Amino acid sequence: MAKAEEIDVTPDEPYRRAGAAIVRVRAGELFDHAEGVLDTRDIERVHDMRVASRRLRAVLEIFAPCFPQSEFKGVLRDVKQLADALGERRDPDVHIDALRTFSKALTAANKHGVARLIEDLEERQARANEALAAELERAEQRGLHGRLLALADAADPGPEPEPAA
Amino acid sequence: MKARKVSGLDPEAALADNAERIIRVRLDELCGFMPKAADPEEIGALHDMRIAAKRLRYILEITAPCFGPYAKTATKMTKELQDLLGEIPETEQFAERLLAADTAALHEAAGDADDLDPALLKQVPHARDHAGLAALQAHLRARRLILFDRFLELWGEHERKGFRARLEYAVGERADAHI
Numbered sequence: 135m136a137k138a139e140e141i142d143v144t145p146d147e148p149y150r151r152a153g154a155a156i157v158r159v160r161a162g163e164l165f166d167h168a169e170g171v172l173d174t175r176d177i178e179r180v181h182d183m184r185v186a187s188r189r190l191r192a193v194l195e196i197f198a199p200c201f202p203q204s205e206f207k208g209v210l211r212d213v214k215q216l217a218d219a220l221g222e223r224r225d226p227d228v229h230i231d232a233l234r235t236f237s238k239a240l241t242a243a244n245k246h247g248v249a250r251l252i253e254d255l256e257e258r259q260a261r262a263n264e265a266l267a268a269e270l271e272r273a274e275q276r277g278l279h280g281r282l283l284a285l286a287d288a289a290d291p292g293p294e295p296e297p298a299a
Numbered sequence: 300m301k302a303r304k305v306s307g308l309d310p311e312a313a314l315a316d317n318a319e320r321i322i323r324v325r326l327d328e329l330c331g332f333m334p335k336a337a338d339p340e341e342i343g344a345l346h347d348m349r350i351a352a353k354r355l356r357y358i359l360e361i362t363a364p365c366f367g368p369y370a371k372t373a374t375k376m377t378k379e380l381q382d383l384l385g386e387i388p389e390t391e392q393f394a395e396r397l398l399a400a401d402t403a404a405l406h407e408a409a410g411d412a413d414d415l416d417p418a419l420l421k422q423v424p425h426a427r428d429h430a431g432l433a434a435l436q437a438h439l440r441a442r443r444l445i446l447f448d449r450f451l452e453l454w455g456e457h458e459r460k461g462f463r464a465r466l467e468y469a470v471g472e473r474a475d476a477h478i
Binding site for chain 1: 302308309310311312313314315316317318321354357358360361362364365366400427428429430431432433434435438473474475
């Protein structure tokens with residue numbers, strides 16, 4: 135599982151400024167994990183992106199009062215939708231993996247049912263992968279990353295630029 | 300389960316002060332599921348307790364360095380609890396899925412019959428699969444019992460170690476640390 139990046143935020147920092155800094159980093163992590171996520175041969179990729187989506191969603195919910203509510207609601211809804219699509223893909227990955235391990239301990243007569251179930255789950259995995267592909271495209275079309283950064287900027291625009299000499 | 304609203308959050312106030320408010324509410328939510336969730340029949344309470352553990356874990360993961368050292372220990376303890384609780388509903392849903400798959404296959408094979416002929420079990424396309432699926436169900440149900448016992452054991456350990464009181468104390472402290 136990808137480790138979350140440490141963020142330079144102090145306890146006495148204003149809540150809104152901390153929220154902005156954390157959202158910027160967690161949003162970046164989410165989209166950094168998008169590459170290769172649809173490749174079902176490497177199930178860790180979707181796992182990493184799902185974890186990143188859960189972290190981002192948690193941060194948005196924790197810092198909710200810091201953001202302009204009209205924009206915040208739409209962004210949170212889109213993040214949840216992406217997180218759900220990642221979850222739908224991840225669940226069959228986990229079950230297939232567990233069933234393959236379980237099947238090794240079974241007698242030949244008992245293997246059929248489990249193999250059947252694995253086939254069924256593989257079909258579900260493929261459908262979930264198509265849905266995830268559509269959701270990733272939707273996130274891009276709707277500029278989700280940019281909207282997350284804009285939300286962070288609205289909470290805290292960052293340091294004032296140095297005045298020109 | 301909808302999270303309880305946290306009142307008094309102020310975007311201009313210090314991160315630690317706001318986080319303390321959130322943690323106190325989330326901790327109270329989590330602890331409020333016991334003793335109900337200790338009843339193995341209360342699947343819903345157990346599921347909601349998992350969500351409460353997840354919410355507490357996430358706020359702790361982000362803000363534990365703001366507080367006394369026990370907050371970091373509590374983060375780990377909450378994760379252990381959530382991981383264990385997480386296994387329970389997923390296992391249950393999985394067993395339900397298997398039951399539904401078997402039932403659907405038999406139902407289809409029965410056609411317009413007034414009642415279900417047990418002999419149909421031999422004809423349905425999954426006839427060879429039933430033994431394996433039944434073995435899997437037995438495995439999953441037994442595993443659920445084991446995980447539930449482990450959850451009760453872990454919660455008892457948390458209580459013995461003063462999890463709630465120590466975390467409440469820790470979030471009242473302020474550390475001079477970066478997150």
